[in-house]
Amino acid sequence: MQRRHILSLFAAILAGTVAAGAVSAQEKKTLALVTNASADFWTIARRGVEKAQSELPNYKTEMYVVSEATAAEQRRILDDLLTRGVAGVSISAIDPANSTEILNKVAEQAVLFTTDSDAPQSKRVLYIGTDNRQAGEQAGELIKKALPDGGRIMLFVGTMGAANARERVEGIKKALEGSKVEIIDIRTDEVDFARAKRNVEDTLTKYPDISALVGLYSYNTPQIVEAVRAAGKQGQVKVIGFDEDPVTLRGIADGIVEATVVQQPFEFGYQSMKLLARYIEGDRSFIPENHLMIIPTKVIDSSNVAEFQKTMKELLRK
Structure with missing residues (x-):
């Protein structure tokens, strides 16, 4: 009888632990990066997203590479993310002039950043990328x-x-x-x-x-x-x-x-995820007055291409 009671108690504790784990997993907020194309450029950005994920245990980071480079495809992805209750989105807008409605819809339900290609007429909070x-x-x-x-x-x-x-x-x-x-x-x-x-x-x-x-x-x-x-x-x-x-x-x-x-697509991915999390948690201190976070570009030519190639191979091989 006592043994049966102990087993029942153990089962209850185990069930409670599993349930708590499930709830914890469900409570993780989702942060998403939506690309404007499929290219190695975005593979490098993915490495930045992956690094951010390792530093954001309370969030789930996701990356969506468009199957076709159209505003309609981006709208489909964004609609799906909103249905799933996404907390933050960073997007490279393909056709910002004709995407304002869906972008503002995202901004009303989640935190919206743009990266790589801006949509300044939308209600996005921040652009992270190149001038x-x-x-x-x-x-x-x-x-x-x-x-x-x-x-x-x-x-x-x-x-x-x-x-x-x-x-x-x-x-x-x-x-x-x-x-x-x-x-x-x-x-x-x-x-x-x-x-x-x-x-x-x-x-x-x-x-x-x-x-x-x-x-x-x-x-x-x-x-x-x-x-x-x-x-x-x-x-x-x-x-x-x-x-x-x-x-x-x-x-x-x-x-x-x-x-x-x-450009520095690694930073586009990394900063998008890290700063979305900070904003969601109530930190607005990093937002510049003009809402632009410019990541500097540099020129690669015959003088520095060999060293740069090594860096890129390391990022793309992971």
């Missing part, structure tokens, strides 16, 4: 350095609907003012890699004497590199890019790419 106009100016200076006597260039990007794309173009145009460099056009691809490469191939065919090709999104420069190799135009046409795709970095090492302007 894209300044980054564009950096790229513009690289273009002028590569073409001291001027020339005709083509720009390539996913969509001009995104703030980061528009701002980079604005920065490039500002830097090129008064120079002899002429922008022929801006070719968009809606984050379709095959289409991105065709855009470069078509440009090389239509403008055989083109001086430079400029990739504004992380996957654009690799497509430029592949198309230039296939056309046998290495050394004949200058290539300037953005971000740290391995193909871009290899292109710099091989002398095909002049330079690339790199």
Whole structure:
């Protein structure tokens, strides 16, 4: 009888412990990062999210890589997150002008940050990322350095609907003012890699004497590199890019790419999660007056590409 009582008591304690564990798991707030594309850029950001998770035991961090780069796909993800009661979201807005309604809906039910591509007309609390106009100016200076006597260039990007794309173009145009460099056009691809490469191939065919090709999104420069190799135009046409795709970095090492302007996606992921948690817990002290947290960019060229490649390999291999 006594043994039966002890076993019953043990079972009750065990059940209570399991129940407490389940409740504890349920009480963990969810923080989510929503991307604007699928690329190594976001794999690096994921490493930042993973580091933040190791420092936030009371939260569950998640990352959502869009299956297609559309505002509709982001809306689907956000609707699902709201249904699940997400506590905080950091998103790289694909088409902020046409996403204000869903972004504000998120802001009403959770804490909303933007990263990489801002949505300043929304009720987002904070933008974490690059000053894209300044980054564009950096790229513009690289273009002028590569073409001291001027020339005709083509720009390539996913969509001009995104703030980061528009701002980079604005920065490039500002830097090129008064120079002899002429922008022929801006070719968009809606984050379709095959289409991105065709855009470069078509440009090389239509403008055989083109001086430079400029990739504004992380996957654009690799497509430029592949198309230039296939056309046998290495050394004949200058290539300037953005971000740290391995193909871009290899292109710099091989002398095909002049330079690339790199961001810090690891920090985008890490800071998004850490600061969302702080905000949820009532700390507002880190919010700047302009609600912008700028993560500086830097230029990678032949002088520092080898060291940078080692760093990127370590991040991508984990």
